[in-house]
Amino acid sequence: xxxxxxxxxxxxxxxxxxxxxxxxxxxxxxxxxxxxxxxxxxxxxxxxxxxxxxxxxxxxxxxxxxxxxxxxxxxxxxxxxxxxxxxxxxxxxx
Numbered sequence: 197x198x199x200x201x202x203x204x205x206x207x208x209x210x211x212x213x214x215x216x217x218x219x220x221x222x223x224x225x226x227x228x229x230x231x232x233x234x235x236x237x238x239x240x241x242x243x244x245x246x247x248x249x250x251x252x253x254x255x256x257x258x259x260x261x262x263x264x265x266x267x268x269x270x271x272x273x274x275x276x277x278x279x280x281x282x283x284x285x286x287x288x289x290x
Contacts, residue, residue: 242263
């Protein structure tokens with residue numbers, strides 16, 4: 197028996213043809229303060245690239261907390277093709 201993870205409506209309708217990708221490999225908020233980051237995520241609503249929860253500042257999660265309609269991020273890491281929905285804690289690879 198294979199278990200299947202339920203994918204939320206945000207990721208079910210995720211359009212991989214219109215993915216917003218960053219051209220710079222940097223957290224736009226950490227750059228302002230001279231801080232460092234671990235991994236990067238790109239908001240699919242506005243296109244901003246911010247640091248992940250493993251980073252000291254957790255800018256991507258903070259961005260979602262301030263902008264609840266910005267639910268989906270993608271990994272901005274080279275070679276990673278996945279999306280995450282903050283609202284439903286749902287994940288999909290593409």
